[in-house]
Amino acid sequence: MAMALQVEITHTFHASRELVFQAFTTAEHLQNWWGPKGWAFEVSEADFRSGGVFHYSQKPDDGDVMWVKFEYGEIDPPEKIVYTSYFSDEAGNVVRAPFDANWPMRILNTMTFAEDEGQTTITLITAPVSPTEEEAKTFEASHDIMREGFGSTFKELDTYLAKK
Template identity: 60%
Template sequence: MFTKTEIILSFNATRELVFKAFTESEHLQNWWGPKGWAFDISEFEVREDGVLHYSQTSPDGNVMWVKFAYQEVKAPEKLVYTSFFSDEKGNIVRAPFNDNWPLEILNTFTFTEHEGKTVLTMIGTPVSPTEEEMKTYEESQEMVQAGFSGTFVQLAGYLANISEN
């Protein structure tokens, strides 16, 4: 069985603005990641073969590094990238919360506009997982959905408080 994470949400903003929220650091740093965690960008180049490398620091001081490797950037319609936990230098490392988490996840975000709102569809699938990694991913869907849902609630709040520049 092959599992994917799929989340579909609607935002009360143009797709150009929602796309910018994902692709411009001045926007992304205001909403991405777990609530209450510090978000620091080390490298950010949104283009084919570009990367986003960042750290997140929990309120109790634990630091996690994450890296995105962009494969497709089609403004304002689509973003495709692999994501993985990394060290400070950007090398792939095991997830800090589970040694059997897949090393890489392929993420596809599509942005469509409908009646002045943006519909965001996010699909995440493990890249070449072992059987054990796939089992862990399948068993963790509730955690994954909750994590992204919290992040996207922050995005909705952020979008409600800014105007298109």
């Protein structure tokens, strides 16, 4: 895979690595901060282990429900999470992204968690899995939008962690 297709995003949280890791691996935490601000969020399935899945829906006030599913390849508490994500239907079957027919069908995500003096820096590397040429172009053209989206989501987690 071409390095240009990878997106690397880092963010530092003012919380312990254990708490930040838990925020990414428990439905009780995730339902309080994951996704775009103001969107409804519901967990359908949460099995946070290697081989497990996280299946959820999210919905903006003025739009349709979108389903997303994560399939976990590796969970190494509290250091690393590797998962493949994709848009799905309510039953969990892979479907095309509702916003772009050329969005890659599957995305591989690797998150690492490093703690230093009570702060935790996560590094997220995300890349399409076996994209077509059109999917690769769409993904590459979306790097800035992905950084903005994850940045906004991580700010939601900042706010949530400040209450813990």
